[in-house]
Amino acid sequence: MERRRFIKKILEWATSILGGALLAYPAFSFMxxxxxxxxxxxxxxxxxxxxxxxxEGVYLVHESNDMFALSARCPHLGCTLNYDTVxxxxxxxxxxxxxxxxxxxxxxxxxxxxxxxxxxxxxxxDVEALxxxx
Amino acid sequence: MSxxxxxxxxxxxxxxxxxxxxLVLCIASGIVLVFIYRPMGNVFQNVExxxxxxxxxxxxxxxxxxxxxxxxxxxxxxTLDHFVRKRYRMYPLKEWVSLVTSLVLCFLTLFxxxxxxxxxxxxxxxxxxxxxxxxxxxxxxTVARLFIIPGNGFFFLPxxxxxxxxxxxxxxxxxxxxxxxxxxxxxMMIGALGLFVYALFVKPAVDIPLEASLPEVxxxxxxxxxxxxxxxxxxxxxxxxxxxxxxxxLLVLPALGGPSAPxxxxxxxxxxxxxxxxxxxxxxxAIGVYALLTLWAAISQARxxx
Numbered sequence: 405m406e407r408r409r410f411i412k413k414i415l416e417w418a419t420s421i422l423g424g425a426l427l428a429y430p431a432f433s434f435m436x437x438x439x440x441x442x443x444x445x446x447x448x449x450x451x452x453x454x455x456x457x458x459x460e461g462v463y464l465v466h467e468s469n470d471m472f473a474l475s476a477r478c479p480h481l482g483c484t485l486n487y488d489t490v491x492x493x494x495x496x497x498x499x500x501x502x503x504x505x506x507x508x509x510x511x512x513x514x515x516x517x518x519x520x521x522x523x524x525x526x527x528x529x530d531v532e533a534l535x536x537x538x
Numbered sequence: 539m540s541x542x543x544x545x546x547x548x549x550x551x552x553x554x555x556x557x558x559x560x561l562v563l564c565i566a567s568g569i570v571l572v573f574i575y576r577p578m579g580n581v582f583q584n585v586e587x588x589x590x591x592x593x594x595x596x597x598x599x600x601x602x603x604x605x606x607x608x609x610x611x612x613x614x615x616x617t618l619d620h621f622v623r624k625r626y627r628m629y630p631l632k633e634w635v636s637l638v639t640s641l642v643l644c645f646l647t648l649f650x651x652x653x654x655x656x657x658x659x660x661x662x663x664x665x666x667x668x669x670x671x672x673x674x675x676x677x678x679x680t681v682a683r684l685f686i687i688p689g690n691g692f693f694f695l696p697x698x699x700x701x702x703x704x705x706x707x708x709x710x711x712x713x714x715x716x717x718x719x720x721x722x723x724x725x726m727m728i729g730a731l732g733l734f735v736y737a738l739f740v741k742p743a744v745d746i747p748l749e750a751s752l753p754e755v756x757x758x759x760x761x762x763x764x765x766x767x768x769x770x771x772x773x774x775x776x777x778x779x780x781x782x783x784x785x786x787x788l789l790v791l792p793a794l795g796g797p798s799a800p801x802x803x804x805x806x807x808x809x810x811x812x813x814x815x816x817x818x819x820x821x822x823x824a825i826g827v828y829a830l831l832t833l834w835a836a837i838s839q840a841r842x843x844x
Contacts (some may be wrong), residue, residue: 435683435684438679500769519576
């Protein structure tokens with residue numbers, strides 16, 4: 405009798421856990437669904453003049469005949485990096501990480517360099533950066 | 539009873555009652571704000587409109603902010619009062635766990651409110667929170683998406699937590715502890731008077747536009763210590779493990795020295811008491827260190843402010 409009750413209890417528990425998981429899994433998948441969005445940021449000709457240009461979370465940098473785009477998000481915890489014209493470096497206002505003009509980490513808690521953003525030159529002379537969000 | 543004893547008992551009575559009046563005002567002003575506040579689109583502009591253009595918006599925003607802060611600060615002092623005087627020993631473990639958890643959720647409610655300002659400080663705080671969760675090994679990104687998502691819906695989940703999930707959960711956890719939900723009329727009058735004067739005469743802090751370039755951006759006052767730690771140690775350790783361990787140590791105290799502790803007069807009981815004393819002083823030291831870290835961050839910010 406004892407054993408029968410024990411098995412019954414185990415079966416009840418197993419059914420509850422299985423039923424709960426069957427319901428929880430689709431709910432969890434739904435709630436945490438991820439869609440990667442891409443945002444196109446266009447730098448028209450007249451906005452490419454400076455050595456460092458900023459627009460909507462992207463830095464467009466000219467360095468020794470090279471042009472590239474960097475994400476302005478700090479790779480540490482995501483604050484927007486400021487460009488310091490005096491030291492010609494990027495600095496995080498939240499936790500103090502610093503990066504060179506090429507986006508390489510110099511100091512602070514960040515462990516990675518600034519992320520490069522793919523850049524495309526349009527026939528009009530405008531430049532388009534493709535930023536991934538989400 | 540000695541005069542200091544009477545005084546501290548009086549404080550123990552006043553703190554929660556004044557806190558409850560602040561909570562009533564906080565909920566009431568929140569209900570007013572919810573009619574105009576929108577967590578989608580340009581949230582910064584919406585908050586600026588509430589503060590500068592919509593009639594009495596500045597008053598209700600300041601009343602909501604002030605009453606929320608006062609409620610959580612008084613609840614923190616109330617808990618500290620119980621902790622310092624070892625009055626957690628009066629509580630069954632389950633009740634103490636519910637109450638400490640509700641205090642942690644109160645801080646999360648303040649934090650989501652800070653994010654919902656929609657200015658640079660709020661957005662950065664939200665991103666930092668999201669990236670700390672993202673840094674959890676294996677399940678980080680999935681867990682983060684339960685609280686905050688990047689992109690157009692950035693403010694929506696914090697809004698849902700701030701206005702709905704967290705207040706309901708806090709009230710559910712505190713339901714057995716609060717004897718009367720509507721505070722005594724005298725405390726309500728004092729609380730309302732003080733907070734109305736605050737909302738009328740203290741202007742809301744200047745909100746920083748998202749595109750502003752400031753040398754240092756700070757989070758809410760209660761997270762300044764964590765913000766300082768984040769400069770030196772990895773995000774998961776500074777933002778989750780250390781605060782989590784602190785709360786866990788606080789939670790188990792009644793199990794070591796309260797009614798839930800072993801009753802038999804044996805080695806286990808003495809061992810539990812010794813662990814309780816050790817944890818008590820460890821927590822005291824942690825509170826002191828955290829206060830110093832907070833002070834240090836506040837001073838460094840004050841130095842940078844022109």
